[in-house]
Amino acid sequence: MAANAQSIILHQYDISPFSEKVRVVLGIKGLDWFACDEPVIMPKPELTALTGGYRKIPVMQIGADIYCDSQIIIRELERRFPSPSIHAGSDNGTGWGIAMWTDRVLFQAAVAIIFGGGTPLADEAFIKDREKLTGRPFDIEGMKAAAPMMAEQFRAQLGWLEEQLSDGRAFLPGDNPGLADASAFYNLAFVRWTSPNGVKLIESFPGVAAWEKRVAGIGHGNRQEVSREDALDIAKATASTEKANADPGEPNGLKPGDTVTVMADDYGRDPVSGELVSSSAQHIALKRNDPRVGDVVVHFPRAGFLVMKS
Structure with a gap:
């Protein structure tokens, strides 16, 4: 089975601890997914073509939507595949x-x-x-x-x-x-x-x-492999599914169409800039373009990340 625009592609490496967190969630949900192994150290040209400069692992790709950081990856997996939920027992938030x-x-x-x-x-x-x-x-x-x-x-x-x-x-x-x-x-x-x-x-x-x-013992779901070049080709051939959406609660008045820069607040603070597509209390999505992959939308969590209007 070959990866396609609907496939979960996890850009990872096997000894990455944060990738292991996502792999366990994939196991809890029993999902099919593709591992796209990235280098442990820089340079990571294929990864940064997708992300606009963000270099930390893991990154999830579904078509031309790119999810940076395990928090937003797991949130998106829960949104797309809500059962079984990661919010077990009385946990909700x-x-x-x-x-x-x-x-x-x-x-x-x-x-x-x-x-x-x-x-x-x-x-x-x-x-x-x-x-x-x-x-x-x-x-x-x-x-x-x-x-x-x-x-x-x-x-x-x-x-x-x-x-x-x-x-x-x-x-x-x-x-x-x-x-x-x-x-x-x-x-x-x-x-x-x-x-x-x-x-x-x-x-x-x-x-x-x-x-x-x-x-x-939960395992990691059904893992298959995809090459970095094939993952980039999928992004290039696909359009993002993210829709423009303004959040009236945005504390600093950010709205779709604004040019913004996002970076982590702890380490790996490589700035990623783009046009804001949508945002909420828990996410922000930016449209950007790279010659290798065309237009992509890069998603980040809000907790643990800084957003600055350009």
Whole structure:
């Protein structure tokens, strides 16, 4: 089966932790999708042709609609494929708040343990790439010094998961897996891939370790492969399905047709500019053009991103 304009194409690589979060959601929903493997470090010419400069992984493509950041990717998957929902149990909106915790506080603790744990994971090219991504030194020696303290932080947060699971529930929201499970799980998967010391911390919590196996057992849906060139060809041959829509609640009066620039508020702050197509409290969509892919619409979440009118 070949990918087409309706296919879910996930621009990713296998050891990307944030891609793992999306892959778990694809598994929860039992979806067919295509993996388009991107380089771990720059340059990423095919990816940036689609995004206008955004370089972080993962990015989802459906036709000529390009979704940057796991938050907006998962929101769009939920919109298009609402059953089974990622909002399991009584969760409706709080799962997004849990995701913000796991993407920032828990993730940073995991990173310090992984790269400060003595396992040689980062070569010179990787370090230079991540310094450009973050705008600050990728300080391996500093991470080594911080690793014991960050292990305490990681352990404390694992304890929260253990407490949530202490009533015997199968998943964090209850009987069925949801956004909270995918969000917490990918950090543990990242640690398991890379850090023997971190694995010992995980396995010191029996409830967490058992839950982790249940989430891993969900799988990743039905994965197939597509090349980067084929993904670009699909974008070029397709028109975006996003419709112009003005949000009367926009705090700064943004409206369709405005030229705006969007960038992340933490790291990887590569600005992407374009013509505003639609916006809401949770998303913003920009139309832009690239010679390789023609007109595309690039979508971003609002939480965690800055929007500036040009």
